[in-house]
Amino acid sequence: MVTFIPFGEKPNREGVEYALRLLLREGLIDEGEVRKLEARNVAQLKDKLERDCCYIVGEHLATYAVVEKLRPEAVLSVDAHTDLLHDYLDHGSWLAYALEERILERAGVVGPVLMIPTSRRTDLWTRRVRIYPALPRTKKVRGKWKTYINLTNHGVDGVLDDARRYLGEEIYLTVDLDVLRPEYRIARFQHGELTLDELLEVVEGIRKRFRITAFDLAEVSDRIKRSKLGREALIEVFSVLRG
Numbered sequence: 001m002v003t004f005i006p007f008g009e010k011p012n013r014e015g016v017e018y019a020l021r022l023l024l025r026e027g028l029i030d031e032g033e034v035r036k037l038e039a040r041n042v043a044q045l046k047d048k049l050e051r052d053c054c055y056i057v058g059e060h061l062a063t064y065a066v067v068e069k070l071r072p073e074a075v076l077s078v079d080a081h082t083d084l085l086h087d088y089l090d091h092g093s094w095l096a097y098a099l100e101e102r103i104l105e106r107a108g109v110v111g112p113v114l115m116i117p118t119s120r121r122t123d124l125w126t127r128r129v130r131i132y133p134a135l136p137r138t139k140k141v142r143g144k145w146k147t148y149i150n151l152t153n154h155g156v157d158g159v160l161d162d163a164r165r166y167l168g169e170e171i172y173l174t175v176d177l178d179v180l181r182p183e184y185r186i187a188r189f190q191h192g193e194l195t196l197d198e199l200l201e202v203v204e205g206i207r208k209r210f211r212i213t214a215f216d217l218a219e220v221s222d223r224i225k226r227s228k229l230g231r232e233a234l235i236e237v238f239s240v241l242r243g
Helices: 010-025 042-048 061-070 094-100 151-167 196-209 222-226 228-242
Strands: 002-005 034-036 054-057 074-078 106-110 129-132 138-141 144-147 170-176 211-218
Touching (some): 002 010, 054 061, 054 228, 061 094, 074 151, 074 196, 106 151, 129 151, 151 196, 170 228, 211 228, 222 228
Parallel strands (some): 002 034, 054 211, 106 129, 170 211
Antiparallel strands (some): 138 144
Protein backbone atom coordinates (compact mmCIF):
# COMPACT_ATOMS: atom_id res chain seq x y z
CA MET A 1 0.00 0.00 0.00
CA VAL A 2 0.92 3.66 -0.45
CA THR A 3 -0.49 6.08 2.11
CA PHE A 4 -1.23 9.64 0.96
CA ILE A 5 -1.47 12.22 3.74
CA PRO A 6 -2.81 15.62 2.57
CA PHE A 7 -1.76 17.26 5.83
CA GLY A 8 -1.17 20.92 6.65
CA GLU A 9 -2.30 24.08 4.92
CA LYS A 10 -4.31 24.09 1.69
CA PRO A 11 -1.30 24.17 -0.72
CA ASN A 12 0.16 21.07 0.94
CA ARG A 13 -3.16 19.24 0.92
CA GLU A 14 -3.73 20.02 -2.75
CA GLY A 15 -0.17 19.01 -3.60
CA VAL A 16 -0.63 15.55 -2.14
CA GLU A 17 -3.98 15.13 -3.89
CA TYR A 18 -2.29 16.03 -7.17
CA ALA A 19 0.60 13.63 -6.47
CA LEU A 20 -1.95 10.84 -6.02
CA ARG A 21 -3.52 11.56 -9.41
CA LEU A 22 -0.10 11.90 -11.05
CA LEU A 23 1.24 8.57 -9.81
CA LEU A 24 -1.99 6.83 -10.82
CA ARG A 25 -1.83 8.39 -14.28
CA GLU A 26 1.80 7.31 -14.71
CA GLY A 27 0.91 3.74 -13.78
CA LEU A 28 3.26 3.72 -10.79
CA ILE A 29 0.44 2.77 -8.43
CA ASP A 30 -3.08 1.44 -8.88
CA GLU A 31 -6.33 2.23 -7.11
CA GLY A 32 -6.22 -0.94 -5.07
CA GLU A 33 -3.04 0.00 -3.23
CA VAL A 34 -3.98 3.57 -2.33
CA ARG A 35 -4.80 4.61 1.21
CA LYS A 36 -5.62 8.28 1.95
CA LEU A 37 -5.70 9.78 5.44
CA GLU A 38 -6.83 13.24 6.43
CA ALA A 39 -6.41 14.77 9.88
CA ARG A 40 -6.48 18.20 11.50
CA ASN A 41 -3.57 17.65 13.88
CA VAL A 42 -0.73 15.27 14.69
CA ALA A 43 -2.57 13.37 17.42
CA GLN A 44 -5.54 12.70 15.15
CA LEU A 45 -3.22 11.64 12.35
CA LYS A 46 -1.36 9.19 14.56
CA ASP A 47 -4.64 7.57 15.62
CA LYS A 48 -5.65 7.04 11.98
CA LEU A 49 -2.28 5.84 10.67
CA GLU A 50 -1.65 2.27 9.67
CA ARG A 51 1.71 0.65 9.12
CA ASP A 52 2.89 1.03 5.54
CA CYS A 53 6.11 1.00 3.54
CA CYS A 54 5.49 4.29 1.71
CA TYR A 55 3.91 7.63 2.63
CA ILE A 56 3.40 10.75 0.49
CA VAL A 57 2.85 13.72 2.79
CA GLY A 58 2.26 17.45 2.68
CA GLU A 59 3.67 19.35 5.65
CA HIS A 60 6.74 17.61 7.05
CA LEU A 61 5.22 17.64 10.53
CA ALA A 62 3.25 14.58 9.40
CA THR A 63 6.49 12.58 9.54
CA TYR A 64 6.51 13.11 13.30
CA ALA A 65 3.21 11.22 13.51
CA VAL A 66 4.49 8.48 11.21
CA VAL A 67 7.65 7.79 13.22
CA GLU A 68 5.68 7.97 16.46
CA LYS A 69 3.49 5.22 15.03
CA LEU A 70 6.28 3.08 13.54
CA ARG A 71 8.92 3.68 16.24
CA PRO A 72 12.07 3.14 14.15
CA GLU A 73 15.40 3.18 15.96
CA ALA A 74 16.91 5.63 13.49
CA VAL A 75 15.81 8.13 10.87
CA LEU A 76 17.75 9.44 7.90
CA SER A 77 16.34 12.71 6.58
CA VAL A 78 17.27 14.21 3.21
CA ASP A 79 16.25 17.83 3.56
CA ALA A 80 17.25 21.43 2.82
CA HIS A 81 16.62 22.16 6.52
CA THR A 82 17.71 20.37 9.66
CA ASP A 83 14.21 20.49 11.22
CA LEU A 84 16.02 20.65 14.56
CA LEU A 85 14.66 23.97 15.79
CA HIS A 86 13.34 23.67 19.28
CA ASP A 87 10.78 26.34 20.17
CA TYR A 88 7.49 24.51 19.46
CA LEU A 89 6.42 21.45 17.49
CA ASP A 90 5.97 22.18 13.79
CA HIS A 91 7.47 21.32 10.41
CA GLY A 92 10.76 22.99 11.37
CA SER A 93 11.18 21.14 14.67
CA TRP A 94 9.56 17.71 14.28
CA LEU A 95 12.91 15.89 14.24
CA ALA A 96 14.16 17.66 17.36
CA TYR A 97 11.03 16.69 19.25
CA ALA A 98 11.15 13.10 18.01
CA LEU A 99 14.69 12.84 19.37
CA GLU A 100 13.98 14.66 22.62
CA GLU A 101 10.96 12.49 23.36
CA ARG A 102 12.92 9.31 22.55
CA ILE A 103 10.62 8.37 19.71
CA LEU A 104 13.94 7.98 17.88
CA GLU A 105 17.34 7.05 19.25
CA ARG A 106 19.47 8.49 16.44
CA ALA A 107 19.07 10.59 13.31
CA GLY A 108 21.06 11.93 10.39
CA VAL A 109 20.22 14.86 8.12
CA VAL A 110 21.71 14.96 4.61
CA GLY A 111 21.71 18.04 2.40
CA PRO A 112 20.65 20.99 4.59
CA VAL A 113 21.67 24.50 3.61
CA LEU A 114 19.95 26.30 6.52
CA MET A 115 21.81 25.38 9.70
CA ILE A 116 21.00 28.05 12.25
CA PRO A 117 18.02 28.91 14.48
CA THR A 118 15.63 31.52 13.13
CA SER A 119 15.29 33.54 16.33
CA ARG A 120 17.21 34.25 19.52
CA ARG A 121 14.80 32.17 21.54
CA THR A 122 15.17 29.13 19.31
CA ASP A 123 17.76 26.47 20.07
CA LEU A 124 19.19 24.00 17.57
CA TRP A 125 18.84 20.46 18.91
CA THR A 126 22.18 18.65 18.60
CA ARG A 127 21.80 15.48 20.68
CA ARG A 128 21.97 12.06 19.02
CA VAL A 129 21.93 13.55 15.52
CA ARG A 130 24.56 14.08 12.84
CA ILE A 131 24.22 16.77 10.19
CA TYR A 132 25.72 16.44 6.71
CA PRO A 133 25.27 19.79 4.93
CA ALA A 134 25.13 20.19 1.18
CA LEU A 135 27.78 22.94 1.34
CA PRO A 136 30.84 23.32 3.60
CA ARG A 137 29.82 24.44 7.09
CA THR A 138 31.76 24.67 10.34
CA LYS A 139 30.92 24.19 14.01
CA LYS A 140 32.83 24.96 17.19
CA VAL A 141 34.03 21.84 19.01
CA ARG A 142 35.94 22.31 22.27
CA GLY A 143 36.96 25.80 21.28
CA LYS A 144 38.09 24.93 17.74
CA TRP A 145 36.26 25.25 14.43
CA LYS A 146 35.61 21.94 12.71
CA THR A 147 34.08 21.33 9.27
CA TYR A 148 30.97 19.17 9.05
CA ILE A 149 31.23 16.17 6.75
CA ASN A 150 29.41 17.57 3.72
CA LEU A 151 28.36 16.63 0.21
CA THR A 152 30.57 19.19 -1.50
CA ASN A 153 33.88 18.18 0.10
CA HIS A 154 33.27 14.55 0.98
CA GLY A 155 30.85 13.41 -1.71
CA VAL A 156 27.89 11.09 -1.38
CA ASP A 157 30.07 8.11 -0.42
CA GLY A 158 31.85 9.95 2.38
CA VAL A 159 28.60 11.26 3.82
CA LEU A 160 26.64 8.01 3.63
CA ASP A 161 29.49 5.82 4.88
CA ASP A 162 29.69 7.96 8.01
CA ALA A 163 25.89 7.92 8.38
CA ARG A 164 25.88 4.12 8.09
CA ARG A 165 28.44 3.81 10.89
CA TYR A 166 26.42 6.14 13.09
CA LEU A 167 22.86 5.01 12.39
CA GLY A 168 23.35 1.31 11.84
CA GLU A 169 21.85 -0.84 9.10
CA GLU A 170 18.11 -0.18 9.52
CA ILE A 171 16.46 3.21 9.03
CA TYR A 172 13.26 5.05 8.30
CA LEU A 173 13.92 7.40 5.38
CA THR A 174 12.24 10.75 4.86
CA VAL A 175 12.94 12.81 1.74
CA ASP A 176 11.82 16.44 1.89
CA LEU A 177 11.59 17.47 -1.74
CA ASP A 178 12.60 21.03 -0.89
CA VAL A 179 16.16 19.67 -0.91
CA LEU A 180 16.03 20.29 -4.68
CA ARG A 181 16.98 23.59 -6.27
CA PRO A 182 14.35 26.36 -6.66
CA GLU A 183 13.67 25.59 -10.33
CA TYR A 184 11.97 22.30 -9.39
CA ARG A 185 9.16 24.21 -7.64
CA ILE A 186 7.79 21.45 -5.45
CA ALA A 187 7.89 22.87 -1.93
CA ARG A 188 6.50 26.16 -0.68
CA PHE A 189 9.47 27.56 1.22
CA GLN A 190 13.24 27.86 0.88
CA HIS A 191 14.71 25.25 -1.44
CA GLY A 192 18.04 23.45 -1.30
CA GLU A 193 21.07 23.04 -3.54
CA LEU A 194 20.65 19.62 -5.15
CA THR A 195 19.78 18.78 -8.73
CA LEU A 196 17.56 15.78 -9.39
CA ASP A 197 20.58 13.75 -10.55
CA GLU A 198 22.37 14.57 -7.29
CA LEU A 199 19.33 13.64 -5.22
CA LEU A 200 18.96 10.36 -7.08
CA GLU A 201 22.64 9.60 -6.41
CA VAL A 202 22.01 10.16 -2.70
CA VAL A 203 18.88 8.00 -2.72
CA GLU A 204 20.59 5.18 -4.63
CA GLY A 205 23.48 5.33 -2.17
CA ILE A 206 21.09 5.06 0.74
CA ARG A 207 19.38 2.05 -0.80
CA LYS A 208 22.75 0.28 -1.18
CA ARG A 209 23.89 0.92 2.39
CA PHE A 210 20.73 0.67 4.47
CA ARG A 211 17.70 -1.48 4.99
CA ILE A 212 14.84 0.99 4.58
CA THR A 213 11.93 -0.20 6.70
CA ALA A 214 9.64 2.53 5.32
CA PHE A 215 9.95 5.93 3.65
CA ASP A 216 8.09 9.13 2.93
CA LEU A 217 8.28 11.93 0.39
CA ALA A 218 7.40 15.17 2.15
CA GLU A 219 6.55 18.82 1.53
CA VAL A 220 4.70 18.21 -1.72
CA SER A 221 2.77 21.41 -2.46
CA ASP A 222 0.37 22.53 -5.18
CA ARG A 223 3.28 24.24 -6.97
CA ILE A 224 4.03 20.86 -8.53
CA LYS A 225 0.95 21.23 -10.74
CA ARG A 226 2.76 23.96 -12.69
CA SER A 227 6.25 22.45 -12.64
CA LYS A 228 7.36 19.94 -15.24
CA LEU A 229 10.68 19.51 -13.40
CA GLY A 230 8.85 19.02 -10.12
CA ARG A 231 6.62 16.32 -11.53
CA GLU A 232 9.62 14.55 -13.04
CA ALA A 233 11.41 14.70 -9.69
CA LEU A 234 8.51 13.19 -7.78
CA ILE A 235 8.11 10.40 -10.32
CA GLU A 236 11.83 9.57 -10.42
CA VAL A 237 12.44 9.58 -6.67
CA PHE A 238 9.28 7.58 -5.97
CA SER A 239 10.22 5.03 -8.65
CA VAL A 240 13.71 4.50 -7.23
CA LEU A 241 12.53 4.10 -3.65
CA ARG A 242 9.59 1.88 -4.52
CA GLY A 243 11.97 -0.36 -6.45
